[in-house]
Amino acid sequence: SQQGEEDPQALSIQEGENATMNCSYKTSINNLQWYRQNSGRGLVHLILIRSNEREKHSGRLRVTLDTSKKSSSLLITASRAADTASYFCANRAQKLVFGQGTRLTINP
């Protein structure tokens, strides 16, 4: 299966701390995407990093991609209670394959 794996499955931190989530995948990819899902709602695209990129920033988000290790990480800096959600990575080869997600809880 192409399905990626995310680590950790759940993460609980205090507001203001940084949150790091990791994602691994199995095949060569065109790009890797991160999505956020608030409880029971649709996924929202956060950031896309292409296979020839190593790092990308968007506001408080920083994504890295290491194609030699087939892994990516998402860093959320200065977390807020509103960042509480599930975060999914999705790797794109011929099709987009989603990981199982990291459930992030930010405690006030």
Place this chain on the structure above:
Amino acid sequence: EAQVTQNPRYLITVTGKKLTVTCSQNMNHEYMSWYRQDPGLGLRQIYYSMNVEVTDKGDVPEGYKVSRKEKRNFPLILESPSPNQTSLYFCASSLIGTGYNSPLHFGNGTRLTVT
């Protein structure tokens, strides 16, 4: 506002009663797809469509049908629903573009319960 609209948001039905979940997007996207989300199994693709009149099976197509008669609409049809199709369903769309470097836009989901 650019969006993917799914209806209904919640649906409770009985085994064997045909149902349709509608999906419409207003972004002129070529690509549309249906996913189901189940605890412990993540997001799995049911069917997708690269353009009008072009549909293909995803990873879990059994028990489902789709059609793409117009670019904006991509309904999901369950001809004879069964309890194992109880799930949270998402429609999504995107441009195709070069290298598939376009993000997916998701609807808000349809929570289906089959008793």
